[in-house]
Amino acid sequence: MTDDSKRPPGRHRRPLLAAAAVLLATGAAIAVPHLADAATTLQSLAAAKGKTVGFALTSSYLSEAAYKNIADTEFNLVVAENAMKWSETEPSRNSFTYTAGDAVANYAASSGKQLYGHALVWHQQYPGWVDGISSGTDLLAAMKNHIANVAGHYAGKVVAWDVVNEAFEDNGSRRQSIFQQRIGNSYIEEAFKAARAADPAAKLCINDYSTDGINAKSTAILNLVQDFKARGVPIDCVGFQAHLILGQVPSDLQANLQRFANLGVDVRITELDVRMTTPSDASKLATQKSDFQKVFTACANVTRCTGVTVWGITDRYSWVPEVFSGYGAALIWDDNYNRKPAYDGAAAGFGGTTTTPTPTTPTPTTPGPTTPGPTTPGPTTPAPGGGCAVGYTVNQWNTGFTATVNVKNTSGTAINGWTLAWSYSAGQTVTQSWSATVTQSGSAVTAANAAWNAALPAGGSTSFGFNGSHSGSNPAPAAFSLNGTACTVA
Missing domain, CATH: 3.20.20.80 (Glycosidases)
Structure with a gap:
């Protein structure tokens, strides 16, 4: 705000x-x-x-x-x-x-x-x-x-x-x-x-x-x-x-x-x-x-x-x-x-050093690409059961929409490399993404981290977004999984 x-x-x-x-x-x-x-x-x-x-x-x-x-x-x-x-x-x-x-x-x-x-x-x-x-x-x-x-x-x-x-x-x-x-x-x-x-x-x-x-x-x-x-x-x-x-x-x-x-x-x-x-x-x-x-x-x-x-x-x-x-x-x-x-x-x-303690929020050291491309993350750390929460918000118009997804690691263990998965129920199609590589096969969608936001410390979160199209009905996904583990939906 x-x-x-x-x-x-x-x-x-x-x-x-x-x-x-x-x-x-x-x-x-x-x-x-x-x-x-x-x-x-x-x-x-x-x-x-x-x-x-x-x-x-x-x-x-x-x-x-x-x-x-x-x-x-x-x-x-x-x-x-x-x-x-x-x-x-x-x-x-x-x-x-x-x-x-x-x-x-x-x-x-x-x-x-x-x-x-x-x-x-x-x-x-x-x-x-x-x-x-x-x-x-x-x-x-x-x-x-x-x-x-x-x-x-x-x-x-x-x-x-x-x-x-x-x-x-x-x-x-x-x-x-x-x-x-x-x-x-x-x-x-x-x-x-x-x-x-x-x-x-x-x-x-x-x-x-x-x-x-x-x-x-x-x-x-x-x-x-x-x-x-x-x-x-x-x-x-x-x-x-x-x-x-x-x-x-x-x-x-x-x-x-x-x-x-x-x-x-x-x-x-x-x-x-x-x-x-x-x-x-x-x-x-x-x-x-x-x-x-x-x-x-x-x-x-x-x-x-x-x-x-x-x-x-x-x-x-x-x-x-x-x-x-x-x-x-x-x-x-x-x-x-x-x-x-x-x-x-x-x-x-802007990459300088500080003279006072830095905030706890980690600063990315490798800028993300202008147009996110496929990444090759290292081995992923499974999210502990119940250890993730997802917020999904949408602004939509006519037959298009923009979605913002917030992923939070609610566990006590750091996650290194992540893939978020969900499905659409009304034929929605992802057309463009940022801050993650989003791919789709039929109704199934996966989003993989960009190079700079792969690490999610305990209690940490990151956001990514994408544009999509719909045919008049655009319900939010009912469930998400992070590295194969079901997340709570905020």
Whole structure:
């Protein structure tokens, strides 16, 4: 579950200035970390894996030495927090201003960082004059003109754009934004076409929240990507915001990223933060460290995951406290620029070492393939009687479905190499899988572990998923067996 499932309408990502004012007024000391002296940084770990680690920037904060030192040293990608949105770039119709956006772009260029564009079309933070357009034809023209000018202005400077942001509801239906209501379903397609015309080199992404796990909303976006790819509509990438609640990283995050990557698009964690009730304490910070590690690990294990962007550097400027009363401490550095355990979690997820104890959840050391292929596991350890539990969830539509399967070793003995077996009773057919090799013979289906998730420690679990087809009836399997031993069905 992500925190945006409870996000109130009208949310603006504006920084908190009150905390900064208090610190300055009281003379509280703020240490300037000498990160350039560190043996490794987040950006060096990311670069070693061919990925980027980014942050959302409000350029005025660069005047603070501590902020700028972290920005310069730890990241190799930057995204404008607000400066490139419609309300900022076209406050009145066909009158464009790029001062704030150019400050972010100039910083990226001068510091050798990639620049990520955010966001061309969004149902929030657009100027009031847009509401005054009653004609769908006129609104489409205004939208395409906006994209042509803004994407055109930054052509050759950005590596990717969030072309359309937050276009779907949690139930998978289209969000009834002004664009959806007045233009119709075609507005997303038209936005992507306009962006491609404005900047043929930039990768074009759709971005949304509460899509980090496999659910109705992420599946709706998956279906849109499939449709666009089939019809030749330009789309290159999908962004997963990952505004998360402490301890609630979806167990199928990696599987979800992989199923999009299997369609031939890049994926990215675009706005990561992990909020907690405040004040923080050692236990909460340890959980947050584990959460950051899980997210970075998931990206590391998906070849087409381009990287992770965190939605800010320091807790003192996070958007979370002003939107979610009683919550905060969501980022990697605290209010005084002290590095939190979350840093070690992020570093470990991208293959670095940690200075504090690592979480008990094992980190895969061998990334799974982009398209899972047959594996040759070593000898399997039979699951003790009653020693396994299986959860099976489905999102379905028309004659298709996506299934997520969670396998848990409930015994006291580790399992090394596993095969899960079940049967379908209504003629369902598996068409595509990820995080396991799924084969089918008639009604009988088997799923064998991938190379990186073969080991299930006592009490450990893993998830995999697949797409399938059905003829109108799609009952869940009645029974599962793990390495020949019957499992309980959760």
